[in-house]
Every structure is written in structure tokens, then in C-alpha cells.
Amino acid sequence: MPFTVSHAAAALPVHALFRRLPMAALMIGSMAPDFAFFVPFAPFRSSTHSIAGLFTFCLPVGLVVWYVFLRWMEHPTMALLPDAWREKLIPTGPITLRLLGLAAIGIVLGAGTHNLWDSFTHSHTWVTSAVPSLRERQPGLGGAPLYHLLQVASSVIGLAVLTMWLLNLRNRPMPEAPFxxxxxxxxxxxxxxxxxxxxxxxxxxxxxxxxxxxxxxxxxxxxxxxxxxxxxxxxxxxxxxxxxxxxxxxxxxxxxxxx
Incomplete structure (x- = not known):
């Protein structure tokens, strides 16, 4: 599978389109289908990487992870950053029903990007079934099918995009009301x-x-x-x-x- 963390890169363009959705919720949602690999007795991958799984697994588990992040991790993590990054960031305020609703939407959309991404990088998906060339083995690349090579390439690209995004946070304009x-x-x-x-x-x-x-x-x-x-x-x-x-x-x- 593509490296789970790399999936968070897909949250960036979604957030650019829907600014009101919490970035943390989008990123957590973008990784949520893979959380089954970390949770004992979790459903099989086929269940979490499905349309039903967006709501039966990704949404509830994603909301729990999002709450843990906001409650115990966000502020301390920002505090640890060097001044050039930290001064551009503002911790999330109180968790309201409106914020909870936006987070839920963000988690589901993020999880949707995960499943769409995986549809190009796994066998027996609707994309690889419709595009036979993705299943063709590449003799010059160890005989691996093209979809597997896309797993590796997209993992590297996703991590590179996230790294650039993190480095560029310091170039953000200062908030109107800095924390x-x-x-x-x-x-x-x-x-x-x-x-x-x-x-x-x-x-x-x-x-x-x-x-x-x-x-x-x-x-x-x-x-x-x-x-x-x-x-x-x-x-x-x-x-x-x-x-x-x-x-x-x-x-x-x-x-x-x-x-």
C-alpha cells in the first residue's frame, strides 16, 4: 500500500478548495482507512476501504483520533516548533457542534481521497480492473505490476509534498491576531x-x-x-x-x- 502518512498530502488540495474544513480532520481522514492496521480486532482492509467503511469505520475512528489530537497534542506540538513556524500558527479553539460537524465532513472527504488514491495502486480495484495496463508487469523494473510501482512512487511524492508544505509554513503571513x-x-x-x-x-x-x-x-x-x-x-x-x-x-x- 502507499505509505499511510503520504496520503495526508491529498488533504492539501481539498483544504485549498474548502477552507472551512479543519486541516487536521482532513489529514486524519486521509489516513483513516489504514487505521485498521493499527487497531486490534479491526475490520479487514476491504471493509475500511469501502464506501460503507467511510461511515462505519473511518468516521468514528477518525473523530476519536481528531479529538485526541486537539485535546492533548495540537497545542504542545505547536509549542515545540521553532519561532519562525510557531508564530504563524493558532491552536484550535473550543470544540463546538459546528466544528465537530466540519471535522466529520473533513474526515469523510479525507478518507474518500485515500480510497481514490488506493484504487490506482492496488489489484482488484475498480480502476485497475478497468485499466488492464496497470496490472501489466514491468520487465525492466523487477517484474512488478505497474500499480505496485505507483504505490512506491506516490508514497515518495506524497512525503515530498508534505515536507515542502511543512517547510513553507514559515512563509505564511502573520495572523491578524497572533497567538x-x-x-x-x-x-x-x-x-x-x-x-x-x-x-x-x-x-x-x-x-x-x-x-x-x-x-x-x-x-x-x-x-x-x-x-x-x-x-x-x-x-x-x-x-x-x-x-x-x-x-x-x-x-x-x-x-x-x-x-
Whole structure:
């Protein structure tokens, strides 16, 4: 499958068309069909990557992930960013019914982009069934079918697009009413950022090799797939833990009287 995180790149043009939809909800939705790979006893891929799955799996699970992100991760993550990025960002306000509705729409639309993308990069989809050339094996490229090569290429392109988007955030115009990040300045040091980055890398690598070894008796394709799932699982859990830690630092800084 295309790398799950790469799917978030599809949220960018959707957000450009529908500015009111929360970017976080669109990105989470764009990855939601693959969340079944991370959840014990989740439905099969065929269920989550379907029209019905948009509403029976992607929407409820996506809303839970979106809430966790907003409640415990968004503000601390922004606080960790260097000033050039952080000063351009404003944390999401209170979760209202209107925001919840927009998030639900964003998650479903994002999940729809995921399924559309996958229809070009998997066998036995409506696109690969309608376009036989996508199933043709390419002798000069290891004999892999064209749809599989599209998986790899689109994963790389998606990550490149996301990287460029993140780097360009610093070039955004300043908000009309910038958020007051003075408490973050008092709580977050470069040492904090280095520790957070090192923890993310360590957790992702450790989980990746843990998953890889756990499937030692399986073929290389399953082991590589498990390696990628482990990488994302370790990264996500470490990100949540770091966010909780940073949030505690921000609370302590808030409680210190200003001079």
C-alpha cells in the first residue's frame, strides 16, 4: 500500500478548495482507512476501504483520533516548533457542534481521497480492473505490476509534498491576531526540542525492528509491511507521550507568576 502518512498530502488540495474544513480532520481522514492496521480486532482492509467503511469505520475512528489530537497534542506540538513556524500558527479553539460537524465532513472527504488514491495502486480495484495496463508487469523494473510501482512512487511524492508544505509554513503571513506564545518561550528550550526529536526517532526505530522481528517466520513482504506499521506506531505513541509531557511543562510555566 502507499505509505499511510503520504496520503495526508491529498488533504492539501481539498483544504485549498474548502477552507472551512479543519486541516487536521482532513489529514486524519486521509489516513483513516489504514487505521485498521493499527487497531486490534479491526475490520479487514476491504471493509475500511469501502464506501460503507467511510461511515462505519473511518468516521468514528477518525473523530476519536481528531479529538485526541486537539485535546492533548495540537497545542504542545505547536509549542515545540521553532519561532519562525510557531508564530504563524493558532491552536484550535473550543470544540463546538459546528466544528465537530466540519471535522466529520473533513474526515469523510479525507478518507474518500485515500480510497481514490488506493484504487490506482492496488489489484482488484475498480480502476485497475478497468485499466488492464496497470496490472501489466514491468520487465525492466523487477517484474512488478505497474500499480505496485505507483504505490512506491506516490508514497515518495506524497512525503515530498508534505515536507515542502511543512517547510513553507514559515512563509505564511502573520495572523491578524497572533497567538500569545510567551508561556511556550518560558517552557520550551532547544534542549526540550532535541529530547523530543530523539525520543521520536528512538521510538519509531525500536518499534519498527520489534515488529520486523515479531514476523520473522513470514515472507519479506509481510516483514517489510510490519516494519512500516511499527515505525508509524512507535512514532505516534511517542508523539502522544511527548505532547503530554510538553503540556505539563506549559502548565507549570503558566502557573509561574510573571514579573
Amino acid at each position: 500569545d506564545w510567551s508561556r511556550a518561550d518560558a517552557a520550551i528550550t532547544n534542549g526540550t526540542r532535541v529530547m523530543a526529536a530523539a525520543t521520536l526517532v528512538f521510538a519509531a526505530v525500536a518499534a519498527a525492528f520489534g515488529y520486523f522481528e515479531a514476523y520473522a517466520e513470514y515472507n519479506s513482504g509481510i516483514r517489510i509491511f510490519s516494519f512500516m506499521i511499527g515505525t508509524m506506531t512507535g512514532f505516534a505513541l511517542a508523539w502522544l507521550a511527548i505532547s503530554i509531557w510538553v503540556a505539563a511543562k506549559l502548565r507549570r510555566a503558566r502557573d509561574v507568576p510573571q514579573k
